[in-house]
Amino acid sequence: MLDINQINTPCYVLEEKLLRSNLALIKSVKDRAGVNIILAFKAFALWKAFPIVREYIPCSTASSIHEARLAFEEMGSPAHTYSPAYTEKEFPEILKYSSHITFNSLSQFERFYPEVARSGKQASCGIRINPEYSAVETDLYNPCAPGSRLGVTVDLLPETLPVGIEGLHFHTLCESTSYELEKTLEIVEKRFGKYLQQVKWLNMGGGHLMTRKDYDVEHLIRVLQSFKVRHPHLELIMEPGSAFAWQTGFLIASVVDIVENHGIKTAILDVSFTCHMPDCLEMPYKPAIRGAVNPTNGLPTYRIGGNSCLSGDFMGDWSFDHELNIGDKVVFEDMIHYTIVKTNMFNGIPHPDIALWTKDDKLEIWRRFGYEDYKNRMA
Numbered sequence: 001m002l003d004i005n006q007i008n009t010p011c012y013v014l015e016e017k018l019l020r021s022n023l024a025l026i027k028s029v030k031d032r033a034g035v036n037i038i039l040a041f042k043a044f045a046l047w048k049a050f051p052i053v054r055e056y057i058p059c060s061t062a063s064s065i066h067e068a069r070l071a072f073e074e075m076g077s078p079a080h081t082y083s084p085a086y087t088e089k090e091f092p093e094i095l096k097y098s099s100h101i102t103f104n105s106l107s108q109f110e111r112f113y114p115e116v117a118r119s120g121k122q123a124s125c126g127i128r129i130n131p132e133y134s135a136v137e138t139d140l141y142n143p144c145a146p147g148s149r150l151g152v153t154v155d156l157l158p159e160t161l162p163v164g165i166e167g168l169h170f171h172t173l174c175e176s177t178s179y180e181l182e183k184t185l186e187i188v189e190k191r192f193g194k195y196l197q198q199v200k201w202l203n204m205g206g207g208h209l210m211t212r213k214d215y216d217v218e219h220l221i222r223v224l225q226s227f228k229v230r231h232p233h234l235e236l237i238m239e240p241g242s243a244f245a246w247q248t249g250f251l252i253a254s255v256v257d258i259v260e261n262h263g264i265k266t267a268i269l270d271v272s273f274t275c276h277m278p279d280c281l282e283m284p285y286k287p288a289i290r291g292a293v294n295p296t297n298g299l300p301t302y303r304i305g306g307n308s309c310l311s312g313d314f315m316g317d318w319s320f321d322h323e324l325n326i327g328d329k330v331v332f333e334d335m336i337h338y339t340i341v342k343t344n345m346f347n348g349i350p351h352p353d354i355a356l357w358t359k360d361d362k363l364e365i366w367r368r369f370g371y372e373d374y375k376n377r378m379a
Contacts, residue, residue: 002357004329007252010271010352014049014249014336016359022211022244023056029210029217030057033224035236038080040206041067043241043337046354047074048366053244059099061206061239065090068097080203080239082128082169084150086112095119102126102169102203105152106162113164126167126203127152129195133187134172135180136207140282144172154191166200168192173207175242178220181208185227201235208240211247242337250290251276251335251352255328256307265302266314267324272306274313275349277335278342281312290331292318300324308347348374 007013030037038059047070054075062068062079071079081094082102091112094101101116101123103109109127116123130151134144143150151170172184181204189196196202210217224236253269260266273280280287295301296319303316343351351369358364 002361002363004252004331007329007355007363008353009252009254009329010269010276010350012249012251012335012340012352012354013357013363014046014245014355015357016052018248019049019052019245020056020359022246022248023053025211025217026240026243027056029221033221033236034228035224035238037238037240039075039244040239040241041070042341043206044245045070045341046245046336046366048354049356050074057244062098065093065097068094072097080237082171082203091115095121095123098123100124100126100167100201100203102128102167104128104150106156109162109165113162117164124166124201125164126169126199126201127161127165128169128171129154129157129188129192131170131172131184131187131191133184135176135183136172136174138174138283141174157192157195161195161198165198167203168195168199168201169203169205171205171207173205175209175212176207177209178216178223181220182223185223189230196231196234200233201237202231203237203239205238206240206242208238209243209246210240211243245337247334249334249336249357251332251339253330253332253352255324255326255330257326258302258324259305264316266305266316267302267330268305268307269330270307271332271352272308272310272313272346272349273315274306274308274310274344275346276306276343276352277332277339278344279338280315286315287335288333289318290333292320295319304330308349310346345374345377350374 026037038061039057040061042063059077060071060075062071062081063083068079068081078097078099080100081098084104128151130153132144134142136142139145209215253271255267256270257268295317299319300323301317301319303314306313354367356364
């Protein structure tokens, strides 16, 4: 059993047993539903874990030239690539590293498809559609909000899709349920039904949080199987990100100071919300802290502060069963997805270490960051 008091802070710790449990469930859905499920790097790009991932899921999706190259080099297979905009400078490499390329607009397709055709490379091209429906309530994560730049609405598509478009792609979900996918598919069939008959594959994007405990996996499989019966010629692709790394590890920090202002006690840690947990401020959401509860009368209560100079670099409040002291460890749960991929070096604050807690209960340090990482980034 790993003793967290032996971990130098700050440190992200990926737990191999939990990752394998998620991967096994995802592979089971893939096999039982007869669909292709691939890893989205936007949520989890910790490439040293890819040998584990490849035991269950061999392919991935990319949103940029660097993610596409990472798929090719570290996942060992070309990427399913989508980007809101490709450039002449980057597209040759995108083509080199991709098996599927989805375009965000017809103008982007018309601009770059001739290069695909000339290359002779068997890259399958698709277009992203916007069903103009999403159950996502947070505007920051809603790709179907009015005026969205993402995807083509049905009124802008010609009666027949241009030659070369072999697939359709939608992405409307965010940590969503199978019932929200079911509703989305109903709308896609209603609005884009005639186009489904013109293509070979349908990419349902990400946001399928099938590894969450309350997710109805059996319903998801029924929804996918039913859709396949109605459209037997289509290859169905799903590209969840969070589901792969959901609740597979933590970020451990230490209390470095405790300050008080107008009766509010703040425990300042050696991590930063804005640098190391940016989704907490963007979403926003209050992460779980091991052993802590919502503010409770009679218990020691603290606001938790980050170590950057941003005044809003804090979250609160939590109650603990003991008074916090300098040097105490604080464990933020579920801090592997959408954290490491979004970290930044604001203020020159050092990045946390990255480690694997192996299935044999050993801690392997995968990466330590230093001054040169900061200096080279600023060059």
